[in-house]
Amino acid sequence: MKARAGFLIPGVAALGAFAVLIALGTWQIERKAWKESLLATIDERLAASPTRLPPASEWPRLDAAHDEYRRVAATAEFLNDKEALVYTSGSSFRADVSGPGYWVFTPARVAGGIVMVNRGFVPEGRQDPASRREGQIAGPAEIVGVMRWPEKPGLFTPDNDAVRNIWFARDAAAIAAAKGIVPVAPFYVEQEAPAAPGGWPRVGKLQPSLPNNHLGYALTWYGLALVLAISFGIWVVGRRRRGQDHSFAG
Numbered sequence: 001m002k003a004r005a006g007f008l009i010p011g012v013a014a015l016g017a018f019a020v021l022i023a024l025g026t027w028q029i030e031r032k033a034w035k036e037s038l039l040a041t042i043d044e045r046l047a048a049s050p051t052r053l054p055p056a057s058e059w060p061r062l063d064a065a066h067d068e069y070r071r072v073a074a075t076a077e078f079l080n081d082k083e084a085l086v087y088t089s090g091s092s093f094r095a096d097v098s099g100p101g102y103w104v105f106t107p108a109r110v111a112g113g114i115v116m117v118n119r120g121f122v123p124e125g126r127q128d129p130a131s132r133r134e135g136q137i138a139g140p141a142e143i144v145g146v147m148r149w150p151e152k153p154g155l156f157t158p159d160n161d162a163v164r165n166i167w168f169a170r171d172a173a174a175i176a177a178a179k180g181i182v183p184v185a186p187f188y189v190e191q192e193a194p195a196a197p198g199g200w201p202r203v204g205k206l207q208p209s210l211p212n213n214h215l216g217y218a219l220t221w222y223g224l225a226l227v228l229a230i231s232f233g234i235w236v237v238g239r240r241r242r243g244q245d246h247s248f249a250g
Contacts, residue, residue, distance in 0.1 A: 007236065007239070010232075010235070011232075014228060014232045017228055018225050018228055018229060021221050021222070021224050021225035021228065022221070022222070022225050024221040025217075025218045025219075025220075025221035025222040025225065026218075028214045028215070028217040028218035028221060029214070029215075029218045031214045032212065032214035032215050032218065035210070035212045035214060036212065038210075039208065039210060039212065041069070042069050042208050043208070045068075045069040045070055045071065046069055046071065046146065046205075046206055046207075046208075048070075048071055049071070050071040050072055050073040050144050051070070051071070051072060051073070052072065052073055052074065053072040053073065053074035053110060053111075053115070053189070054072075055111060055112050056110075056111070056112030056113035056185070057112065059113070059185050059186060059187075060186075062147075062186065062187065063149075064149040064187075067147055067187070068147060068148060068149050068187075069146055069147065069148070069206075070146065070147045071144065071145070071146055071147075071192075072144070072145060072146070072147055072189065073142065073143070073144045074110045074111075074115075074142075074143060074145075074189070075110065075111070075140050075141070075142055075143075076108035076109065076110050076115075076117060076140065076141055076142075076143050077108060077109040077110075077139065077140045077141070078106045078107075078108045078117070078119075078136075078137055078138075078141070079106065079107045079108065079109070079114075079181075080106060080129065080136045080137070080138075082106070082107050082179045082181065083104055083105060083106040083107075083119075083129065084104075084105045084106075084165055084167055084175045084178075084179065085102040085103070085104060085105075085122075085127055085165055085166050085167065086102060086103040086105055086118075086166075086167045086168070086169070086170050086175075087099075087100070087101075087102055087166060087167065087168050088100075088101055088102065088103055088121070091121075092208065092209050092210055092211075093206045093207065093208050093209075094121070094204050094206065094207070095207060095209065096202070096204050097121045097202075097204070100123075100124055101121055101122060101123040101124060101126075102121070102122050102126075102127060102166075103118050103119075103120070103121060103170065103201075104118070104119045104120060104121075104122055104201040105117070105118055105119070105167075105170070105172065105175055105188070106119050107176060107179065107181050107184065108143075108189075113183065113184070113185060114176070114181055114183070114184050114185065115184065115185040115187070115188065115189055116172035116175060116176055116184060116185070116188040116189070117143070117145065117188065117189045117191055118145075118148070118170070118188055118189065118190045118191060119135075119191050119196065119201045119203065120191060120196065120200075120201030120202045120203040120204065121201055121202045121204075122200050122201050122202070126200055131200075132196075132198055132200035132201070133198075134196070134197040134198030134200075135196035135197055135198050135199075135200050135201060137196070137197070141194075142194075143189070143191050143193065143194070144191070144192050144193045144194075145189040145190050145191040145192050145193075146189065146190045146192060146206055147187050147188075147189060147190075148170070148187060148188055148189070148190050149186070149187050149188075150169075150170060150171040150172050150173055150174070150186075150187075150188070151169050151170045151171060152169070152171070153168065153169040153171070154169075157169055160174070160178075162178045170188070172184065172185075172187070172188035173186065190206060191203050192204065192205050192206070
């Protein structure tokens with residue numbers, strides 16, 4: 001009875017740890033399936049030909065699950081005096097972009113409403129619109145882009161600096177509100193074309209390179225579970241042998 005009691009607490013602890021490790025591995029397998037489905041959806045939508053931007057009357061019915069990464073075309077008139085700069089250190093969707101630099105978010109009038117447009121990337125030293133006057137397009141322009149939904153600031157995302165007009169999250173709604181632009185579309189458009197006169201801001205086609213390391217993570221968790229099981233088995237065998245040796249000695 002004492003011998004069995006000596007195995008109870010370590011056994012329960014080992015079983016609990018084993019269950020957690022297996023659960024983590026299974027979660028990573030599920031994440032792998034989710035990531036592969038997401039990448040397939042993004043690739044399919046980005047490969048499609050652009051359609052006209054949905055009219056403002058349809059905007060309340062749009063959502064990220066069904067409409068994000070749709071390629072669209074629109075006639076837009078930029079409100080250049082209300083542009084905002086969103087800091088970036090690089091992009092997993094634009095291999096041609098490396099920071100530090102900024103996305104230029106500019107509100108634009110489209111048929112029936114206003115939508116924020118990410119007009120592209122500018123490096124350090126090009127924040128001032130005066131350094132890229134040619135790119136400040138006046139009048140209606142035909143653009144092609146991709147519908148995106150605002151990103152939520154992370155735990156370590158710095159606070160936005162509306163006074164300096166620098167933002168740290170691509171939250172189009174928050175930028176529009178700070179600029180006094182309401183209402184605005186619940187999405188923004190990531191411009192792909194045409195290139196801005198003078199080259200800045202620099203547009204580009206989205207080419208996702210999102211990491212998919214979930215299989216490796218799953219194998220790591222399952223491997224740790226296997227190591228735990230083997231180690232516990234060795235420990236149990238050793239304890240029993242020592243117990244038998246003591247019985248013979250007695």
